[in-house]
């Protein structure tokens with residue numbers, strides 16, 4: 162399987178406000194380095210660098226003013242004499258105005274963020290667009306006839322929506338790739354999110370559309386981040402009604418229950434009969450993940466890949482989360498080798 166990877170991810174590692182404490186972000190460079198090492202150690206296949214894409218490609222799923230914000234935020238932050246990481250400090254919640262973009266950077270940071278898990282540093286924009294370019298390059302490989310590809314994206318993307326960043330995500334790599342597949346001639350694409358955390362960004366972007374079916378298995382938002390999306394009753398709206406499927410699962414979920422939900426989701430995808438499948442691949446469902454509460458074993462990731470292979474679709478795997486760095490390479494690549502064996 163072809164892997165797409167960019168060293169540019171090393172330009173990005175900010176802080177995060179986690180559980181009331183400012184600390185180095187859990188989403189750290191060592192994650193992608195460990196996965197890349199495992200890709201090479203297992204001989205998964207060739208590793209290629211991403212191509213260059215115009216930022217108009219990101220604006221196919223994000224608003225132009227949000228993309229402009231990401232591009233300019235660090236300069237606006239440093240222009241007022243600040244040199245530490247940029248973080249939001251106020252958000253337009255409840256009846257506060259969310260329709261007028263503030264002109265001052267402190268206002269913009271909250272206007273375009275859902276939480277304080279998205280520090281902006283000097284290298285964030287370069288790293289985020291390289292990550293989106295990794296996903297676009299992987300999708301171009303599928304459009305050119307590859308049966309599958311692995312977009313080793315960092316930073317991740319599935320919490321980013323049309324006009325907001327959040328949960329370590331800036332550009333929604335998987336959504337950008339799904340849209341690129343449609344722009345490249347596909348009629349329908351399925352986006353399956355297996356990260357522990359609900360992919361609120363992908364859900365939001367495609368919620369009113371029937372040309373992308375969004376499905377997510379995740380920790381129940383009643384007690385898992387992102388808390389405010391991912392319930393079963395979120396089934397789409399307008400033309401998209403019935404094309405959004407959430408599988409909230411309880412703390413402690415292991416393979417039997419997880420595999421059952423995955424089977425049901427794959428049944429929905431098979432019935433939808435898309436031209437291609439994009440998988441938001443988070444492996445924070447691992448039993449030893451430090452910030453998540455499922456109980457998958459490393460061997461279960463082989464089963465996960467094999468089940469997805471049975472759909473027999475051109476498949477792009479897009480890296481999302483996973484924080485037990487010692488095992489992230491084994492777990493992520495197990496999905497890919499399980500897919501190759503199961504196909």
Ligand SMILES: NCCCNCCCCCC(O)(O)C(F)(F)F
Pocket residue numbers: 179180188278317318319320328329330356357358386443445452481482483
């Ligand atoms: N006490 C819980 C703190 C939760 N902090 C934020 C968790 C973000 C998860 C990000 C992710 O894993 O979903 C992604 F794939 F986007 F990276």
Ligand SMILES: [Zn+2]
Pocket residue numbers: 356357358443445481482483
């Ligand atoms: Zn996650």
